[in-house]
Amino acid sequence: MSTIFGIPAPALYGQILIGLINGSFYALLSLGLAVIFGLLRVINFAHGAQYMLGAFAAYLLLNYVGIGYWPSLMLAPLIVGAVAVVIERTMLSRLYSLDPLYGLLLTFGLALIFEGMFRYWFGAAGKPYSPPAQLAGGVNLGFMFMPIYRGWVVIASLVICLGTWLLIEKTRLGAYLRAATENATLVQAFGVNVPRLLTLTYGLGAALAALAGVLAAPIYQVSPLMGSNLIIIVFAVVVVGGMGSILGAIVTGYMLGVLEGLTKVFYPEASSIVIFVIMAIVLLVRPAGLFGREE
Amino acid sequence: MAVETHYIPAQPKARTSTVVLGAVAIAALLAAPFVVYPVFMMSILCFALFACAFNLLIGYVGLLSFGHATFFGGAAYFTAHAVKVWGFEPLAGLLVGVVGAALLGLVVGFLAIRRQGIYFSMITLALGQMFAFICLQAPFTHGEDGIQGVPRGHLLGLIDLNQPLAMYYVTLAIFLFGFFAIWRIVHSPFGNILQAIRENERRAISLGYRVDRYKLGAFVMSAALAGLAGGTKAIVFQFATLTDVQWQMSGEVILMTLLGGIGTLIGPVVGASLVIALQNYLAAYDFPVTVLIGVIFVICVLIFRRGIAGEVIELMRRKAG
Numbered sequence: 001m002s003t004i005f006g007i008p009a010p011a012l013y014g015q016i017l018i019g020l021i022n023g024s025f026y027a028l029l030s031l032g033l034a035v036i037f038g039l040l041r042v043i044n045f046a047h048g049a050q051y052m053l054g055a056f057a058a059y060l061l062l063n064y065v066g067i068g069y070w071p072s073l074m075l076a077p078l079i080v081g082a083v084a085v086v087i088e089r090t091m092l093s094r095l096y097s098l099d100p101l102y103g104l105l106l107t108f109g110l111a112l113i114f115e116g117m118f119r120y121w122f123g124a125a126g127k128p129y130s131p132p133a134q135l136a137g138g139v140n141l142g143f144m145f146m147p148i149y150r151g152w153v154v155i156a157s158l159v160i161c162l163g164t165w166l167l168i169e170k171t172r173l174g175a176y177l178r179a180a181t182e183n184a185t186l187v188q189a190f191g192v193n194v195p196r197l198l199t200l201t202y203g204l205g206a207a208l209a210a211l212a213g214v215l216a217a218p219i220y221q222v223s224p225l226m227g228s229n230l231i232i233i234v235f236a237v238v239v240v241g242g243m244g245s246i247l248g249a250i251v252t253g254y255m256l257g258v259l260e261g262l263t264k265v266f267y268p269e270a271s272s273i274v275i276f277v278i279m280a281i282v283l284l285v286r287p288a289g290l291f292g293r294e295e
Numbered sequence: 296m297a298v299e300t301h302y303i304p305a306q307p308k309a310r311t312s313t314v315v316l317g318a319v320a321i322a323a324l325l326a327a328p329f330v331v332y333p334v335f336m337m338s339i340l341c342f343a344l345f346a347c348a349f350n351l352l353i354g355y356v357g358l359l360s361f362g363h364a365t366f367f368g369g370a371a372y373f374t375a376h377a378v379k380v381w382g383f384e385p386l387a388g389l390l391v392g393v394v395g396a397a398l399l400g401l402v403v404g405f406l407a408i409r410r411q412g413i414y415f416s417m418i419t420l421a422l423g424q425m426f427a428f429i430c431l432q433a434p435f436t437h438g439e440d441g442i443q444g445v446p447r448g449h450l451l452g453l454i455d456l457n458q459p460l461a462m463y464y465v466t467l468a469i470f471l472f473g474f475f476a477i478w479r480i481v482h483s484p485f486g487n488i489l490q491a492i493r494e495n496e497r498r499a500i501s502l503g504y505r506v507d508r509y510k511l512g513a514f515v516m517s518a519a520l521a522g523l524a525g526g527t528k529a530i531v532f533q534f535a536t537l538t539d540v541q542w543q544m545s546g547e548v549i550l551m552t553l554l555g556g557i558g559t560l561i562g563p564v565v566g567a568s569l570v571i572a573l574q575n576y577l578a579a580y581d582f583p584v585t586v587l588i589g590v591i592f593v594i595c596v597l598i599f600r601r602g603i604a605g606e607v608i609e610l611m612r613r614k615a616g
Contacts, residue, residue: 043413091597100413101359102596105553108546109592116585229424232542236421239414269432276425280406283418287409 007265013144015261021150021219023257024157025051028212029234030241030249031161035168036205037243038181040198042092042103047234048227049114050206053080054213056118059129059222069132069214076214077207084206088199096198111228118224126221153215160211161250168246177201236279242292252290324467333463334531339571340470341528346551346563347477348520353549354558355481356513357493361416361545362403362423363521368540369426370396370522375442375535376435385448385456389469389526396522397515399426404514408507420542427540441536445529462531469527473520478560480516489513543585550588553595556602565603 029047036044044050057076061067067075087110095102130136131149138147168174180187180194188194213227220226234253241252256275264271282290327336345367352358374392377383383391407418430436437443447456456462480486492499492506500506529535538544547570555566570588577584595602601609 037413043417091593094597098600101416102600104359104413104416105549106593106596108549109589109596112546112585112589112592114589116583116587116589120583120586228542232420232424235417236424239410239417239421272428272432273425276421276428279418279421283406283409 010144012265015265016258017144017146017150017154017261018264019258019261020154020254021257022260023254024154025212025216025230025253026234026237026257027161027250027253028157028215029209029230030237030253031164031246032205032208032212033234033238034241034243034246034249035164035208036202038246039177039201040092040096040103041100042095042107042202043100043235044202044205045104045107045231046087046110046114047107047205047209048229048231049111050080050084050209050227051213051216051230052118052224052227053083053114054210055129055217055222055226056122056213056224057210058214058217059127062129069218073211073214077210080210080213081203081207085199085203088202092202093195093198111231115224115228122224124223124225126223126226129217129222131218149218153219156215157212160208164208165246165250233275236275239279240275240282240289242289244289245291248289248291321471325464328460328463333459335571335575337463337466337531338528339568340466341524341531342548342551342571343564343567344470344473344527345521345524346548346555346567347474347560348517348524349548350552350557350559350563351477351480351517351520352513353552354562355486355493356489356510358408358510358514359416359549360407360419360514360517361542361549362407362419362421362426363517363548364540364542364544365403365423365426366396366400366518366521367525367528367548368430368535368538368544369399370525371529371535371539372430372436372442373522374526375445375529378448378530379442379445380435384452385450385465385530388448388530389523392526392529393519393522396525397519400515400518400522401511404511404518408510408514420545423540423542423545427537427542430537430540436535436537439537441534442529443534445533445535447530447533456530466527466531469523473523474560474564477520480513481560485509485512547588550592550595552602554591554599554602556604556606556608559602559604559608562602562604569603 029051033044033047036042036047054076057079058069058072061072061075062069091106091110092103095106135149135152138145139151140146166174168177176187176192176197180192180197184194216226237252237256238249240256241248243249256278259278260271260274263274270277327333345363348366349360349363352360370392373395374388377391378385378388403419403422406422407415410418431438447462449455450461450465454461454465456465481489488499488504488509491502492504492509496506525539528539551566551570552563553566554569555564556562573587574584577587599606
């Protein structure tokens with residue numbers, strides 16, 4: 001068996017794959033956070049809860065309505081996005097004129113409500129959700145064995161990230177979004193309905209989180225607390241990447257995921273804190289973040 | 296000028312009423328253990344001090360720390376370890392907790408003040424989570440079990456803290472000491488500069504203040520006082536566990552302060568009392584406490600941003616004209 005730095009090669013590749021998968025979720029979630037923050041100036045603490053809601057929507061659709069994985073991939077983000085639109089219209093929109101900290105506190109409260117309710121209804125234990133039949137099993141790549149579903153998650157999240165980036169950088173809607181980020185008053189004066197744009201953006205960000213949740217359901221178990229620990233790591237990812245750039249959020253997400261995977265191979269004790277340590281180093285060396293601008 | 300002449304006569308009056316209110320409050324606190332279960336009162340005092348320490352940052356410097364559980368729970372571990380394993384006298388054990396929390400505050404604060412506003416909150420949250428992971432793995436915290444059976448010991452070798460009343464009055468003295476310290480900090484020239492930074496950071500910089508040092512100083516003081524609260528809690532309840540270092544605890548102290556009134560001296564005490572009483576009350580029921588805490592958060596942020604004490608003060612100000 002071949003070894004690299006004294007580590008069996010399959011173990012190394014396996015951890016890199018796990019790192020890529022975790023990185024996919026970091027990227028998807030920090031992307032959503034960055035999109036929301038860019039326009040709304042709100043740090044969406046409920047992002048983890050919305051990710052959890054996406055996974056639960058898929059689980060409930062399957063077990064109570066009999067709707068499978070593929071339709072859920074569309075339906076769950078729509079449901080969670082709709083809930084988010086209601087939240088933005090009724091609550092968040094009242095806070096735009098205030099200190100952004102209130103948005104953080106409001107969404108923190110919402111996250112506690114969602115998690116508390118789902119924990120009350122379904123218990124804290126994780127629930128299994130099988131991958132669809134088309135993606136079950138695995139393939140032997142020659143140098144390692146790869147479960148097909150995991151490969152699919154990496155590819156799907158790359159496509160979603162790229163799609164979101166294209167939406168924001170290359171379409172008319174994205175141009176409005178970017179313009180409103182720079183100067184909302186001016187864009188409104190040109191006849192663009194900025195409040196609706198804000199609502200749409202929050203809905204889109206939440207839908208992205210829900211989509212990540214559906215993708216995650218077959219890998220991690222579906223549980224009420226699956227989002228809360230993840231969101232804190234994603235916050236660290238966002239601090240490292242800086243929220244100024246969409247592409248920066250994506251790249252940082254994957255990079256930190258892989259680094260975390262590698263730490264699991266070489267120094268497992270530190271794997272749960274490595275991302276926070278990297279955050280501390282980045283703060284010392286480049287306080288604005290790797291892709292951030294000083295504000 | 297008109298405003299000033301109008302305002303000055305009102306001040307001595309406000310001051311006497313504050314003194315009277317303070318005296319009544321202290322008398323009530325002295326009598327409390329004969330009416331209310333002392334352990335419940337001590338729990339309130341510990342969390343009230345914790346919330347006051349947290350409020351020093353959010354209320355007077357405008358920094359929202361989402362990682363204050365690190366200092367509260369960290370000090371609980373340090374004090375518990377010093378008292379139980381090293382056999383320290385309770386006051387010396389508390390000192391270990393406070394110094395430990397201040398050092399943690401120095402590290403976390405140094406990193407966190409490098410970014411502003413919302414980033415500051417995210418950084419403190421992330422570093423708090425990191426500290427919680429370290430506590431889970433470090434041998435001296437005993438992981439999931441925590442440090443159990445911490446002896447209360449004899450204060451200065453004289454007062455037996457195993458007697459509930461003695462423990463209560465010591466806790467009360469610690470609380471009053473911490474509360475008075477915060478009052479002193481807020482009303483000192485240092486405190487005035489902190490408030491200037493909160494109101495307009497750029498202006499404070501242009502006036503020649505080294506804003507970062509003031510922020511870090513306030514952060515370390517807040518961490519040390521949170522540590523005083525955490526260490527006291529470890530001695531009162533005789534254990535230190537992971538619950539005290541996790542982000543949920545950081546969230547709870549934010550709620551206490553928000554509910555009571557950010558930037559008021561008495562608000563955090565009111566908020567902490569209400570939240571602890573509520574948790575105590577709900578412990579007997581099936582209803583999840585987290586949901587209620589979340590609902591209070593949402594209500595406070597949407598319609599009640601001044602908090603209870605803040606609303607009362609505003610009401611009195613309006614009545615006074």
